[in-house]
Amino acid sequence: MAVGRKKKHKELFAQGNEAVVEGALLAGCNFYGGYPITPSSEVMEIMAQRLPKTPDGVFLQMEDEIASLGAVIGASLAGCKAMTATSGPGFSLMQEHLGYACMVEAPLVLVNVMRGGPSTGLPTSPAQGDVQQARWGTHGDHSVIVLSASNVQECLEMTITAFNMAEKFRTPVILLLDEITAHTREKIIIPREDEYEVFNRVVPTMPPEWYKPFEETVRGVPPMPPIGSGYRFHVTGLTHDANGFPTSRPEEVVDLIGRMFRKIDQFLPQVSLTEEYLCEDAEVCVVAYGSVARSAAYAVDQARERGVRAGLLKLKTLFPYPRAATEKVMGHARAIIVPEMNMGQMSREVKRVNNGKTMVRALNRVDGQIITPSEILKAIMQV
Amino acid sequence: MSEVIGNHIIHKYLRHNKKFPHVLCPGCGHGIALGALIRGVHCLGLEKDDVVIVAGIGCSGRLAVYVDFNTVHTTHGRALTFATGIKMAKPNLNVICIMGDGDALSIGGNHLIHAARRNIGITALVLNNNIYGMTGGQCSPTTPHGSFSMTSPYGQLEKGFDVVDLVRAAGANFVARGTSFHAQQLDKLIIQALQHPGFSMVEVVSPCHTQFGRKNKYKGPVDMYKWLKKSATPLERYEELEPDKREGRFPTGVFVDNDLPGLEEQYQALKQKMRGQAK
Ligand SMILES: Cc1ncc(C[n+]2csc(CCOP(=O)(O)OP(=O)(O)O)c2C)c(N)n1
Ligand code: SF4
Numbered sequence A: 001m002a003v004g005r006k007k008k009h010k011e012l013f014a015q016g017n018e019a020v021v022e023g024a025l026l027a028g029c030n031f032y033g034g035y036p037i038t039p040s041s042e043v044m045e046i047m048a049q050r051l052p053k054t055p056d057g058v059f060l061q062m063e064d065e066i067a068s069l070g071a072v073i074g075a076s077l078a079g080c081k082a083m084t085a086t087s088g089p090g091f092s093l094m095q096e097h098l099g100y101a102c103m104v105e106a107p108l109v110l111v112n113v114m115r116g117g118p119s120t121g122l123p124t125s126p127a128q129g130d131v132q133q134a135r136w137g138t139h140g141d142h143s144v145i146v147l148s149a150s151n152v153q154e155c156l157e158m159t160i161t162a163f164n165m166a167e168k169f170r171t172p173v174i175l176l177l178d179e180i181t182a183h184t185r186e187k188i189i190i191p192r193e194d195e196y197e198v199f200n201r202v203v204p205t206m207p208p209e210w211y212k213p214f215e216e217t218v219r220g221v222p223p224m225p226p227i228g229s230g231y232r233f234h235v236t237g238l239t240h241d242a243n244g245f246p247t248s249r250p251e252e253v254v255d256l257i258g259r260m261f262r263k264i265d266q267f268l269p270q271v272s273l274t275e276e277y278l279c280e281d282a283e284v285c286v287v288a289y290g291s292v293a294r295s296a297a298y299a300v301d302q303a304r305e306r307g308v309r310a311g312l313l314k315l316k317t318l319f320p321y322p323r324a325a326t327e328k329v330m331g332h333a334r335a336i337i338v339p340e341m342n343m344g345q346m347s348r349e350v351k352r353v354n355n356g357k358t359m360v361r362a363l364n365r366v367d368g369q370i371i372t373p374s375e376i377l378k379a380i381m382q383v
Numbered sequence B: 001m002s003e004v005i006g007n008h009i010i011h012k013y014l015r016h017n018k019k020f021p022h023v024l025c026p027g028c029g030h031g032i033a034l035g036a037l038i039r040g041v042h043c044l045g046l047e048k049d050d051v052v053i054v055a056g057i058g059c060s061g062r063l064a065v066y067v068d069f070n071t072v073h074t075t076h077g078r079a080l081t082f083a084t085g086i087k088m089a090k091p092n093l094n095v096i097c098i099m100g101d102g103d104a105l106s107i108g109g110n111h112l113i114h115a116a117r118r119n120i121g122i123t124a125l126v127l128n129n130n131i132y133g134m135t136g137g138q139c140s141p142t143t144p145h146g147s148f149s150m151t152s153p154y155g156q157l158e159k160g161f162d163v164v165d166l167v168r169a170a171g172a173n174f175v176a177r178g179t180s181f182h183a184q185q186l187d188k189l190i191i192q193a194l195q196h197p198g199f200s201m202v203e204v205v206s207p208c209h210t211q212f213g214r215k216n217k218y219k220g221p222v223d224m225y226k227w228l229k230k231s232a233t234p235l236e237r238y239e240e241l242e243p244d245k246r247e248g249r250f251p252t253g254v255f256v257d258n259d260l261p262g263l264e265e266q267y268q269a270l271k272q273k274m275r276g277q278a279k
Helices: A016-027 A041-053 A065-077 A088-093 A095-104 A131-136 A152-169 A179-183 A250-265 A291-305 A323-332 A347-354 A373-382 B007-012 B030-043 B060-066 B079-089 B101-107 B109-118 B163-170 B183-195 B209-215 B221-231 B235-240 B263-278
Strands: A010-015 A031-034 A058-061 A082-086 A108-114 A145-148 A172-178 A185-190 A234-236 A274-277 A284-288 A310-315 A317-319 A335-340 A359-364 B051-055 B070-073 B094-100 B122-128 B174-179 B200-205 B232-234 B250-257
Touching (some): A010 A016, A016 A172, A016 A179, A016 A185, A031 B079, A088 A095, A095 A172, A131 A317, A152 A179, A152 A185, A234 B060, A284 A323, A323 A347, B051 B079, B060 B070, B060 B094, B070 B079, B079 B094, B079 B122, B101 B163, B109 B163, B174 B183, B183 B200, B183 B250, B221 B232, B235 B250
Parallel strands (some): A082 A108, A108 A172, A284 A310, A284 A335, B051 B094
């Protein structure tokens, strides 16, 4: 009997950028504002085709990246699940608005397909040079959620995760990809509706007179009504009180900044996503993210064949930095290797968590070339 | 529409839970512009919930906090970008942008011409006081050639923008200029702008005696309003003047009055069409 039999999965042969669009649409994305830049442009091009065909989707090509993120924040305040995608120089232009989005607690997803830098750098060569820009690019103290993906299937899944976290925590979420992941084509499986979760922001249910847009709640995340739904309030990038009005009273400033950190930090275990591969007994552990994690997995297998107990900790969340998972592998590994396509932006975080206890070896490349399994294998065999 | 509205009406639209007094200097033209906007909204019978005020950064940008609409105080120069996202997401809302001249023409110049080109259904008020008020009186892109500011202490060498010309050339549907001295005319211009489809822009020449007047020949607010009274000339009269008589004057009134559909309308039409095809 066919009753109860699940529908077959839809499969696609897609590149990472296309998978981002698939994931975004599954998560309910209905607004895209952007400006083209390699190697992220396909996200925008496919959105331009797809969004006008969805019931409430809006696509806009803006005049620059500053305008793109401005429009995305506006749409988010108006109730949309909004996103943009860019690369290095465009990401730099977005930093002021990224800070604004943190401050007004606007949920949104920003995909940055990294390219070589600084400046216009290496337009279509792989790099991972925006890790610290994603963490600290905007001014001021703020918490942040930065995710990554290492293959095309994960691009889809992490985009859904990014939207869910954005909505859950009322915050911008950055998805950092590298050019290899974004442009590699492989088979992906589109999950069925019952196979993934979609989280929508909490809207207020109290009468409008009682509503305070930036009030403390148990989760630290105030409910958020769309503009024009009967809840009138003020939104500002200035430090504000629970009503949204500008304030410089020290206790109110501390309340706001404190809550913005707390709303993410108290859910660290939910937010810190990692994957362990052969880590339980690993004496040498590779910590990697993005396409480099694929090279690393291959290198770990080869090291095992040669009798070295190697393992891989793959970071899917880059920030808040997954401290607990890293500390766990450090507990038994005698050496940690951090290969990355930059001068050591993440190995710095690993060393900070490690605090001098274990040997941490950085393996860096900034010449626009892939880090190969054999390079990582060599490093494993050396330590 | 010609009904004269007193201050008691304005009070209905202010946020009384917001701590007054406001940040503006006594005599600043910006308050008059805000009054005109409120009267416009009132005359048209717009619901508070259907009005969104999006403001930039500057003295002009601070106006949003005082009025009981949906209000968004954005980043310097970028108000129109946020407003664009809001309007596309919720085309039924009346989206109004308040910007200073530095805001709209310097840091935000690119967004201004593109909002006009796109003809998106936003009403933009550019409060032009020829100076950067909030940061203490540096020159702006509208500071007239030869006048003085904190950053043009020897007289401005650059030529200022004409906001009306710029936005007209970029393709807006409705372009007008008024002043905060001619308050009744301003009410009318804003009402027309609010009713127009597509992008509408009203430049409000608004005096800043504190920063601009002080450095130039105006001793106080009264001098500045006298200057506005003398120099603002209705467009029809201005056009009849001999070129040498135009010196020291500027035209006010409606410069562009078109009815092309706004971007959001065209987008909705596209969506209808796509839905038809999908069936
Ligand atoms: C990115 C950025 N650059 C500079 C500033 C500093 N700033 C604040 S207000 C302002 C100028 C305001 O002038 P204008 O837009 O003419 O408005 P007014 O105060 O005269 O009404 C500037 C430069 C800022 N807030 N953000
Ligand atoms: S500084 Fe100028 S623009 Fe600002 S409030 Fe004072 S008079 Fe108005």
